Amino acid sequence: MASSRTLALALLFSFLSCYASVPSQASSDGFLQCLSAAIPNELLYTQSSPLFTPVLVSSVRNPRLFTNTTVKPLVIVTPTNASHVQSAVVCGRRHDVRIRVRSGGHDYEGLSYRSERPEVFAVVDLNKMRSVRVNPSAGTASIDSGATLGEVYYAVSKASTQLAFAAGLCPTIGVGGFLSGGGFGMLLRKYGAAIDSVLDATLVDAEGRLLDKKAMGRDVFWAIRGGGGESFGIVLSWKVKLVPVPPTVTMFKVAKTVAEGAVDILTKWQVVAPALPEDLFIRVVVQSSAAEFQSMYLGTCDALLPLMGSRFPELGLNRTHCNEMTWIQSVPYIYLGSTATVEDILNRTTSDGLRKATSDYVRQPIPKDGWLKIFDFLAQPTAGIMIVDPYGGKISAFPESATPFPHRAGVLFNIQYMNFWSAATDGSAQIKWLKDFYTFMTPYVSSNPRQAYVNYRDLDLGQNVVVGNITTYESAKVWGEKYYKDNFKRLAFAKGKVDPNNYFRNEQSIPPLVARK
Template identity: 75%
Template sequence: MAWCRSFALAAVLLGFLSCYAPVPSLASSGSDGFLQCLSAAMPKQLLYTQSSPSFTSVLTSSVWNHKFLAASTVRPFAIVRPTNASHVQAAVVCGSQNDVRIRVRSGGHDYEGLSYRSERPEVFAVLDLADLRSVSVDPKAATAWVESGATLGELYYAVSKASKLLAFPAGLCPTVGVGGHFSGGGFGMLVRKYGTAIDNVLDATLVDAKGRLLDKQAMGADVFWAIRGGGGGSFGVVLSWKVKLVPVPPTVTMFILPKSVDEGAIDILTKWQEVAPAFPEDLFINVVIAKQVAKFQSMYLGTCDALLPLMETRFPELGLNKTHCKEMTWIQSVPYIYLGTTATVEDILDRSTSASSSSKSTSDYVRQAITKDVWAQIFAWLAKPDGGVMIADPYGGKVSSFSESATPFPHRGGVLYNIQYMNFWPAATDGSAQTKWLKDLYAFMEPHVSQNPREAYVNYRDLDLGQNVVVGNLTSYKAAQVWGEKYYKDNFQRLAMAKGEVDPEDYFRNEQSIPPFVASKRR
């Protein structure tokens, strides 16, 4: 295990709860004091300052968006790469003692880069959890402990090695980091059968703003509720998660079927948005739409022979036949969809990044079916020279069976599907045309998506929805409501109250972190 404990030895972990490794209290303050404090508490080779030869390579090791490599980006003055829990505790305590905030990243994707950069001039350090990535699977109990620095690919791979008939319901992309993904909700092709990732979290370990190491019981019900969907960077450092694994059959059936506008894509999409959320839970079909083509991607928890009559009865417009079906194991489906039909299972362990292009994203939720004429206009938007991509993921089934307040993730009953809008541009250009296209399409979509609030998914974080304002030394609750209620709806106030319990001084904060309600309710 990466930080000197086995997940199987829960009793050992409990011995560390509510305590932390001694950290010397130094008179010096600021960045120098932070580094001196940490140097006394952990090996110096785990600290990287801007003068360190490896600083840039460590910083960029999980940067996927080229625009955040610009010289103008506000970077951390130091990066800490902990290898055990006591290092994380020391970083928090040293930061608090020396008025240095830390930003936490788990090594995956970060749409706005808030885990390693700042929008404003600020002295901060990054706590990079890439070396805290162990996965321990108990196939008999159908559970696993996974550290936040692991990727989804590493989690999926470990589960498949322990059992061919178990899986975990999270995202499609294997290079996404577990910590950030779980913090925001987490959904993929099993979402209709088993709900989101956070619907299957049983326990967690958290380092709070005082440097205490807490499990579910010690952190309390409100904080445990908050970390499962309330977004990363607000409540502390989640080191690990205990998750419930779910059963999958020995054979799943996949298909990827593109349809162009000339082949009836508009009519097919119009029908898809009504039938996809109402399919049996074993069937998931999403759509990737670019230019004049809608690409339908599916997982069915069963054989092709069982899928075909279902499709013929419920969705004949798609024209699925046996030649489109690809039968495989669940773990084989992970690289098949995201990495391509020739990728192997071992490829999902590749953590290498590619920041060769820049991108911008945002999201919507659809609660009433979009009409055929509007879909025709959407395709016209997508056909523009600077156009991007729309990805639509159906809900319904298990994800919609939970109440909106069961977790901070509120997008449940009544949601037909989620939309992610994305646009990309070459590293050598400024992306102004592509960004304008995205903003204009988002404005066009306003009448056709959820209202009051216009919902958004926090894992597709978008700073254009609003940014925090600091009043005194605390984040303004009122200003945060502008973006917060889009992500969390009526759960936002409860999140702020949980923040007030665990971090009333607002140590963990960024441009879209949860404000502490106790201290800020009057602002």
């Protein structure tokens, strides 16, 4: 009997140690009163507010993560200036209420607005802080974290037809989350990851202080440029270097089925694409029995055709495939389709449907028989898609330690696996397919660690264990070294400098390590 009681107590302690302490009702009430004293009430949405749910779901990009059982925030704060964010942090620290931060809502596991654990938390939603200030003569832009990539692209194009922002494909992604994980898109081979262009940032730390690059210090500034969101504080704005683009870029989309030689073409693509001139980027979306090659070339069709003819003739590119346009016109072309307009990238309300995703990195070419088996997987009734982005060029020119984003030299391409389903199904078959495919790919991808991209967050890679309000390093290392490789420990020491008490945390936040004197 005594041993059973001891076991029960041990299990209870183990359960509780994995979760944050839950503040009392009085503490929660005190937090709300504290917020009301510092922030206008029209910027606060409590659970009793009729607008609470509409505001909460306004940036939920994946309905899978919002159900009747979702652990929702105590309140949503929609700040309009830095002082509101500082007040939210100060009130949260004072009353033991955690803060989660949302910019665009694209977190693949929804950790910017929900919790996997029974804790009381607030969401700071930055959608009202989305100014974009472009300085064409200096070739820079100052961007609030709540702006979407589409809003940034649009503002840059209005200020200059010769400049661009080297970021991602999806225009509804929030800048804050995108840059916090590294960020890459169709200019990655020419200009590197998005964080390679960050010049400065403004951070609200766990004490509520407002810090720029100099004030936060070298290690913390290094950490926020790719070290993941919601670990080091709340980044309110970023100063970035813009990049030059020619007046004409050439886009193409060429689909090849297995019957048309897709296996042989992909086998060649994986070697050629990372070694092409930096002006040429060719990604591939592989689905069912076909592969669609999607490309941007920084130049004209006349210059592209001989290049493709000599370096990648297997694709059979000809003039009918070429679509010449300006850089800003290329943004909707790839993601939204050939009929979309530039103004369409300003739409913040699109949803990507019910889905689950994960990622891999490939450092050695996949043999032809491997590609044949991949197409067999993709032919299954519950199959999803496989998106491959070539590396090489500028993204590989930086040392792995230059930023927390370590996926540099030696990487041939990144893989994103994704599966979708309708509300009429529970998605279990689609998720099982995804996990089975991920397991199947083990021999073909990186190992020790098996690398993953933090902006394609996947909680199946591991979750934090919290003991005494501090995330254990050992539990976080399970997923952390997959995202960050050898940079993970340095991130933990940076966390120990700026947030040693682990105020900012979620299921995959960086744990604090404090250097011994």
